[in-house]
Amino acid sequence: MLKLKKNLPGILLSAAIAAFSYIIGRIVPEGVLGGTLIALITGMLLNPLLGKYEVFDPGTKWTSKKILRAGIILSGISLSFSQVLMAGKYALILMIFTLTTAFGVGYLCKRAFKINWKLSSLLSVSTAICGGTAVATLGPTIKAENRDIAYAISATFIFDIITVIAFPWAGRLMGLGDTGYGLWVGTAVNDTSSVVAAGYAFSDAAGSLATIVKLTRTLFIVPIVLVFSLIYARKEAASQAEKVNILKIFPWFILGFLAVVGIRSLNLLPAGIVTGISRLSKFFMSMALASIGFGTSLNEVKSVGIKPMIAGVIIDTSVVFVSLFAQAAILHFIK
Numbered sequence: 431m432l433k434l435k436k437n438l439p440g441i442l443l444s445a446a447i448a449a450f451s452y453i454i455g456r457i458v459p460e461g462v463l464g465g466t467l468i469a470l471i472t473g474m475l476l477n478p479l480l481g482k483y484e485v486f487d488p489g490t491k492w493t494s495k496k497i498l499r500a501g502i503i504l505s506g507i508s509l510s511f512s513q514v515l516m517a518g519k520y521a522l523i524l525m526i527f528t529l530t531t532a533f534g535v536g537y538l539c540k541r542a543f544k545i546n547w548k549l550s551s552l553l554s555v556s557t558a559i560c561g562g563t564a565v566a567t568l569g570p571t572i573k574a575e576n577r578d579i580a581y582a583i584s585a586t587f588i589f590d591i592i593t594v595i596a597f598p599w600a601g602r603l604m605g606l607g608d609t610g611y612g613l614w615v616g617t618a619v620n621d622t623s624s625v626v627a628a629g630y631a632f633s634d635a636a637g638s639l640a641t642i643v644k645l646t647r648t649l650f651i652v653p654i655v656l657v658f659s660l661i662y663a664r665k666e667a668a669s670q671a672e673k674v675n676i677l678k679i680f681p682w683f684i685l686g687f688l689a690v691v692g693i694r695s696l697n698l699l700p701a702g703i704v705t706g707i708s709r710l711s712k713f714f715m716s717m718a719l720a721s722i723g724f725g726t727s728l729n730e731v732k733s734v735g736i737k738p739m740i741a742g743v744i745i746d747t748s749v750v751f752v753s754l755f756a757q758a759a760i761l762h763f764i765k
Contacts, residue, residue: 440489440721443480444497447472447724448716465588467560469581473723474731481724493572494721497699499683502567502712506690507707509645510697518758521613521643527756528718528749529650530619533559535748539741547665548574549734551658552582553742557749559650561586561621566719571655572662575720577730583719584731584740590624593750600629609759610633618753649691655684669750707715 450467460632502679536554540547552574555564562583569579596620601611611632616639625644630637694704 433656437489437492440486441493441497441717442451442489443486443537444473444490444493444720447476447720448713451716451720452713455561460757464562464621464710465716466719467528467567467583467752469720470583470723472730474580475662475723477724477727481727484541486724488630490721490724493751494576494725497714497721498566498570499686501684501711501718502563502705503686503690504714505563505712506512506687507699507711509648510695516640519701520639521616521646523760524613524753524757525643525647525650528753531749531752532638532745535745536741539744543737543741544698545738545741546578548572549582549738550741551577553585553738554706554744555651555658556582556586557742557745559651559654560626560644561590562719563622563648563715564651564654566715567651568655568658569722576726577734580731581709581720581734581738582742585739588739589743589746590619590621593619593699594627597628599607600635601632608633612636613643613757613765614640614753617647617757618750619644622648623715640686652684652688674726713753733751741748 447469448465451465451472454468457675493536524760528595532554536550537558539545539553540550545553552565552569555568556562556632558564565579568574569582597611597615600616606614612629612635615625615629615632615636619628619640622641627636629640695697697706704746
């Protein structure tokens, strides 16, 4: 009870920001500003005003860890293993190309721009998997600083605005069909809301396929987080005299995520409950990112510099072109 009383002010602040973000997110055009990004920015803007009041610290720190994990676990309700089958083997092959590109180019940018490995990993996973959600999932796993998490999400947001506007125009200019365009958007655009906006701006068929491919892509967060947890353990072991306990740093919440995906795949839950859990997941994610933003000042984010932003643009642009050309090559060889 004492712990709850201590955490309550920060939890309520995070919930209030999340509620505000939800309202604003309903007002702005779909795909331009998601609730989680609004929550992150709002938290950062409130940092200079309320950051000096330590009463909020315990609750916001608790929310950025516990509520974040709960949100990630519940987000599995939007996915099902049948969607992987619906996406088709060609989409899965295409995803291998884009994932390899995101992490390969990310590694080269890390070396070229001398970016710390945690930030470069966040930039890569944002492009490879599912934007801000992937960043929020991987960040705590590798113990990334709040400023790096905020920076990676901001970089994702900037690129997504461009893609929502440019992709439908570019798709028509290149004469892409619904299938080609849907595969392109589903594998090359970062955030789910941006995929939906860019996909349906082209056609209903393209939007539907793009959404399915994007949700399938989200499932790759599981092996990616597991791999990076091992990388983090290896780096920690190299920097410490004592052996790192793998069980302590293992991202157990990923198993919960898979369990929820499994439950959803059984199709036993009514549509209303699925929708309610999905909304609760998004609200929890907004609360967590509000807390992360609240613990991060804009000056800290600015201090990271322009080089990681340039790296993010290079990674995103590389995936856009690889997705397009790899798709053409795959369709050529299967004909």
